[in-house]
Amino acid sequence: MIETVYVEREVAAHPRTARILARVKPRQVIACERYAEVFNRHNQNFRLQKAHPALILAAKHGRRLLPVPAGYGFTAEPAYYFSHMLNCLYDCRYCFLQGLFRSAHYVLFVNYEDFVDDIRAQCATSSAPCWLFSGYDCDSLALNPLTEFAEFFISACAGIPNAWLELRSKSTQIRSLLAMPAMARCVCAFSLSPAAVVDAFEHRSPSLAARLAAIARLQDQGWPVGLRFDPLLPVADFEAVHSAFFDTVFAAIDAARLHSVTLGVLRLPRDQARTIARLYAEESLFALAHTEQDGMVSFSPDSSALVDWCVDRLSRRIDPARIFRQAA
Amino acid sequence: MTRAAVTVICALASEAQALIEHWRLKALRERPFRVYGDNDARVVISGVGSHASAAAVGYAAGMREARADDIWLNLGIAGHGSHALGTALLAARISHHGRDGAWYPSLLFTPPCAAAELITHDQAVIDYPSQACCDMEAAGFMAATARIAGGDLVQVMKVVSDNAESGIAGIERSRVHALMRDALPTVLLLVERLREVAARLPQASSDLAVQPLLERWHFTHAQAMQLRQLLQRRRLLTPETWPSHEAYTACRDAAAVLTCLRREVDGLPLPTAIAP
Numbered sequence: 001m002i003e004t005v006y007v008e009r010e011v012a013a014h015p016r017t018a019r020i021l022a023r024v025k026p027r028q029v030i031a032c033e034r035y036a037e038v039f040n041r042h043n044q045n046f047r048l049q050k051a052h053p054a055l056i057l058a059a060k061h062g063r064r065l066l067p068v069p070a071g072y073g074f075t076a077e078p079a080y081y082f083s084h085m086l087n088c089l090y091d092c093r094y095c096f097l098q099g100l101f102r103s104a105h106y107v108l109f110v111n112y113e114d115f116v117d118d119i120r121a122q123c124a125t126s127s128a129p130c131w132l133f134s135g136y137d138c139d140s141l142a143l144n145p146l147t148e149f150a151e152f153f154i155s156a157c158a159g160i161p162n163a164w165l166e167l168r169s170k171s172t173q174i175r176s177l178l179a180m181p182a183m184a185r186c187v188c189a190f191s192l193s194p195a196a197v198v199d200a201f202e203h204r205s206p207s208l209a210a211r212l213a214a215i216a217r218l219q220d221q222g223w224p225v226g227l228r229f230d231p232l233l234p235v236a237d238f239e240a241v242h243s244a245f246f247d248t249v250f251a252a253i254d255a256a257r258l259h260s261v262t263l264g265v266l267r268l269p270r271d272q273a274r275t276i277a278r279l280y281a282e283e284s285l286f287a288l289a290h291t292e293q294d295g296m297v298s299f300s301p302d303s304s305a306l307v308d309w310c311v312d313r314l315s316r317r318i319d320p321a322r323i324f325r326q327a328a
Numbered sequence: 329m330t331r332a333a334v335t336v337i338c339a340l341a342s343e344a345q346a347l348i349e350h351w352r353l354k355a356l357r358e359r360p361f362r363v364y365g366d367n368d369a370r371v372v373i374s375g376v377g378s379h380a381s382a383a384a385v386g387y388a389a390g391m392r393e394a395r396a397d398d399i400w401l402n403l404g405i406a407g408h409g410s411h412a413l414g415t416a417l418l419a420a421r422i423s424h425h426g427r428d429g430a431w432y433p434s435l436l437f438t439p440p441c442a443a444a445e446l447i448t449h450d451q452a453v454i455d456y457p458s459q460a461c462c463d464m465e466a467a468g469f470m471a472a473t474a475r476i477a478g479g480d481l482v483q484v485m486k487v488v489s490d491n492a493e494s495g496i497a498g499i500e501r502s503r504v505h506a507l508m509r510d511a512l513p514t515v516l517l518l519v520e521r522l523r524e525v526a527a528r529l530p531q532a533s534s535d536l537a538v539q540p541l542l543e544r545w546h547f548t549h550a551q552a553m554q555l556r557q558l559l560q561r562r563r564l565l566t567p568e569t570w571p572s573h574e575a576y577t578a579c580r581d582a583a584a585v586l587t588c589l590r591r592e593v594d595g596l597p598l599p600t601a602i603a604p
Contacts, residue, residue, distance in 0.1 A: 004420075004435045004443075028443040030420045030432065038432045043479035051528055052436040236597040281530050287561035289594035301594075 002106075003027045004054040006038050016110040016148075017057050023146055024055065034058070039086070040103045047279045049104035050091055060084075060109035064118045068133055071327020074226075074260045077129050080122060083137035084109050084149055090139060090170060091203040093285055094231055097137065099272025106138075108147060116156040123160045132157065135168030135189070142171040151176045154186050168228060170205045172214040182222035187259045189226035190215055194245040197233055201285060208245075212252035224259040230326055231266035232310060234288065234300040239309060246313055255318045263310055264326030265303040273297040332397040332481070332526035334519055335388050336371045337381055339465050342501045343404045344371045346509040350516070361387050378424065378448055378468025385472035397526035399481045402469040403515060405504055406446065406486035409456035413494060414507050416514040417461055419446040419484035424467035431470040434480040436525045440517035446484060452496055461486050481526055485518055487511045537563075545582040555582075558589045565596040 005026040011017050012031065021029065032038055035058035068079045086107040087097055098104075109115075123130045134140045134153065144150050150167060154177075157163040165186040177188065193201075195208045206214075215225050227249070235241055266285075268276070270292060277286040288299045300306055307325055314323055338344035341362070347353075348371050353364035361384050362373040370391075374384030381402065411417065420443035423430040435443065445460040448467035456462060466484045473482045487507050490496045508515075537559050541547075547555055579585045 003438060006432070027439070028420060028435070030443070030445075032421070032430070032432065037430060041479055043474060043477070044434065045478055045480050045529070047530075048436055048478075048480045048525055048528055049434065051525070054435065234598050236599050238597070279530075281560075282564070284564040284598060287564035287593075288596075288598055 002053070002055045004030065006030050006032050006035070006054060006056040006105075008032055008035055008056075008058045010059050011057055011110050014057075014059075014110050016112070019148075020055075020057060020108070020110070020146055026055070032056075035107050038103075039105055039107055040101050042102065044102040045279075046098050046102055046104045050098075053087070054105045056105055056107045057110055058107055059111045060114065064115050065122055065132075068131075068136075069327075072133070074262055074324040075129075075131050077131055078122075078126065079131035079133065081133040081136040082115055082119070084112065084115060084134070084153075085138035085143070085147065087137070088139045089142040090205040092170075092205065093201040093203070093280060093283055094233070094266050094268075096268055096272050096276075098279060099268060099275040100137075106143070108143075112149070112152050112156075116153070119157065119163060120160055123163050127162055129162050129164050131164045131166065133166045133168065135166070139169050139171055140167035141169040141173045144171070144173045144176055148176070151180065154180065154183055157185065158183055166226065170202065170211060172206045172210045174214050174218055177218060177223060178221055182218075182224075184224065187224045187226045188215075188218050189228050189260075191228040191230065192245075192249060193229075193233070194235070194241050195248075196241065197235060201233070208248065209252075212249060215253050219254050219257055225253070225257070226260045226262070227258060229261065229263040229310060229314075232263060232300070232306050233266055233285070234302075234306060238306060242310060243313065246317070250317050258318055258322060260322050260324060261314060261318060262324045262326055263307060263314075265298060265300045265306060267296050267298045267303075267327075270295050270297050331368045332399050332523050333368045333370070333395065334399040334401060334522070336369070336401045336403050337374050337384050337388070337465075337469055338371060338402075339374055339376045339381065339404050340501075340504065341373050342504040343508050344373055345505050346512050347371055347403070347515065350512060357391075363388070363391070374465065377464055378450070378466075378471075380468070381465035382468035382472035385469060385476070389476045394476060396478055397481065397529050398477055399519070399522045399526060400469075400473045400477050400483070401519065401522070402466050402484040403508075404463060404465060404486060405489035405499070405507065406461040406463040407453065407456055407490045407496065408444070408461045408488045409458055409492045411444075411461075411488045411491060413488055413491065414510055415488040416441040416511045417444040417446075417486050417488065418442070418518070419444065419461070419466060419486065421445045422466045422470050422484060423447055425449045427467075431467075431474070433470075433483050436480055437521040440514050440521065441485075446486060454496060456492050461488070481522060483518065483522065485515060541576075541585065544576075545579070545585055547582040551582045551586060554586055555589070558586065558593050562589070562593045562596070565593065565599060567599070 002024050035056045065080045065082050068081050157165045166189050168189045170191050290297050290299045348364045351369050356365045357363040364371045372384045372388045374380045418439045425447050447460045453462050
């Protein structure tokens, strides 16, 4: 439950702000000039804030569309990510946001129209497909009943012929998607992990079974669905755990209709890994042996072997051309 | 588990008296600031004004080693245009009149009272702004704590002592004491909630396995730190009890023990079953 909402004065009169405040019904609404006055101040503690985060309603200025990092996604075509929101409802222990931000408050940028203007301008530079990834700094769907993000951006991108959208999520908040016709250029990409990993490390997130049920419903309605096995964690009995996991996944969904599958191991920028390890010193995940290369920390010494094994198993179920390894 | 320590900065003795009596704090220092305290609570009388408040924060911080779970509270009286006398208010936005910038204390708990904006003035004011409290200390307190404390455990609570109807003429010692005494349950609830937040910080754990090894081999200070880290990692990755140091009898020295232990720990996979 969100008790405190901070509102930038610039968006205080925005109709989306009014709608969100009416839904949240916070105990206190506090005006601020810019969201950075509240969010990510130097002496904040992500772990403390995560237990009781506030919502900050703000306007996004500057660059709203950014090129995806090398090795992200599944396409060689121009690809960008955008974040209508910073931080996530869920509390996945491996999440890089814990190390990226000092604050766990949710920042929601309500000026969706400005994002769409930027998307339209970017797509107009070429007739080639332009991929737009959402869900990099947040979960695309987790707060959708509040934000109405999906319906707005899907409708907007439907009117831009070369815009292709990926909504990455662990959420089962798919009601808005089921209420509209499937859009062929919008991939609903679900992050999946074995049930034991969900229980142990993906706190507050929907169960594996609930995610699979949501995927099946979306597939039934014709939505393109992607699976994201990322991060693969080097759990004990990795092969047995993941064999059973893949059996569960492909018993619930239609593999033939999958848009894409991506997979990769847990890797974090060095500074973020150190920050997270300090925040959660009692977590087994950060007690694992890790290696460092080019400023990136990997928690799987034999990461390529884990990925190879998974690719081999997945290739028996789906077209290998639709399987994509993420940068190690 | 030890309770987080709380330091309360009050401008006036009459603002602090009820809390000092309730906690039965002993006088610890007389100058340059009067300080009352026990093991896990301190009250410091700063004197009036933002500079005095900032100086008291610095003085109190220097009295002992800082901890990540230290709680800081500025408690006192304030004016408000419309709130009734005696109303306790938690500051949600604090600014210094005539200056840029503001502080937003983290509300990581359900506030025990209403939240309000607070403006610190350099002199007492009688032309109350419409929606904000007026005090003379909080901005100095916030500026000083921003440098020495975790921002999520710093709060400012004010009790309305004057409003547009009453003015400031009637503010005197016994009335301030009475107002603060009546607000004491709210203050104590705030401290309790802050302690609950602070308790979410990770606690340092002691590892019983380390002592026999330290006694059996000679570890340098750096080696002892490595040993503790490896044992901590091992404890998180395997439920198996630590074998007795006899398992390492073949090791000639501490370096060999560390090598042997590191080899074992680095080979351990992630055990989802024992994850917290």
